[in-house]
Amino acid sequence: MRKILLGSVLTFMLLLLSALAITRLGLMPVSADGPHSNLEARIMPAVLHASIVRHASGETNPVPLNEDNLKAAVDTYKAMCARCHSTPGGNSSVYGQSFYPPAPQLPARMYPYAEVQLFWVIKHGIRNTGMPAWGGMLSDDEIWQLVSLLKNSQDLPPAVEAHWNER
Numbered sequence: 622m623r624k625i626l627l628g629s630v631l632t633f634m635l636l637l638l639s640a641l642a643i644t645r646l647g648l649m650p651v652s653a654d655g656p657h658s659n660l661e662a663r664i665m666p667a668v669l670h671a672s673i674v675r676h677a678s679g680e681t682n683p684v685p686l687n688e689d690n691l692k693a694a695v696d697t698y699k700a701m702c703a704r705c706h707s708t709p710g711g712n713s714s715v716y717g718q719s720f721y722p723p724a725p726q727l728p729a730r731m732y733p734y735a736e737v738q739l740f741w742v743i744k745h746g747i748r749n750t751g752m753p754a755w756g757g758m759l760s761d762d763e764i765w766q767l768v769s770l771l772k773n774s775q776d777l778p779p780a781v782e783a784h785w786n787e788r
Contacts, residue, residue, distance in 0.1 A: 657721065665722070669747065673734065677741035684765040686773065691781040694770035697763055701755065702727065709774070709785060720751040728774035739768045 643649060650656065684690050699708065705717035706727040717724030734742065743764045746754035755764060770777075777785065 670734075673738050673742060676745075677735070677738040680737055680740075682736050682740070682765050682768060684762055684769060686769050688778050688781055690766045691770055691773070691777060692784050693763070694766035695781065695785045697759065697767055698770060701759070702767070705751065717751075722750060724751065728771050736768050736772055739771060740764055743767055 703711075703714075705714055705720070705724040707714045707717065709728065713726050714724065717726070740761075742752070743759075744754065744756035744761070746752045759767075
């Protein structure tokens with residue numbers, strides 16, 4: 622029993638020292654344009670989704686869903702989001718595609734997040750992805766307007782759709 626315990630402790634210590642050596646010697650690739658492992662590509666989206674779900678509060682969108690709020694959201698989106706996430710019907714943003722992971726083209730590539738989770742992402746950002754925390758620059762109401770626009774982008778009133786497609 623002692624040998625098993627000693628073997629387990631030594632194996633754990635060896636793994637810990639190996640991880641420390643890899644990180645301290647700079648052996649892990651960190652470039653956004655370099656190769657990425659399949660393990661990273663599979664694990665990180667799951668970790669990201671789980672963290673967002675855990676940290677997003679249970680509040681509901683206090684901003685009424687109407688044309689004025691949706692048009693205000695279109696203006697905010699064009700000013701703050703389109704550079705990385707593109708615009709409807711537009712080509713993918715070269716700027717946003719240079720990130721790792723690439724910025725999703727919105728609203729076409731909506732991830733299956735609830736409104737409160739999208740609010741949290743926009744307000745707090747996502748570390749090491751290029752997604753900034755907009756909470757210091759946009760009010761909560763402006764963020765909720767963006768959430769409404771993104772979640773309802775497939776069914777916008779004609780006046781909002783026309784505003785959205787203006788160049």
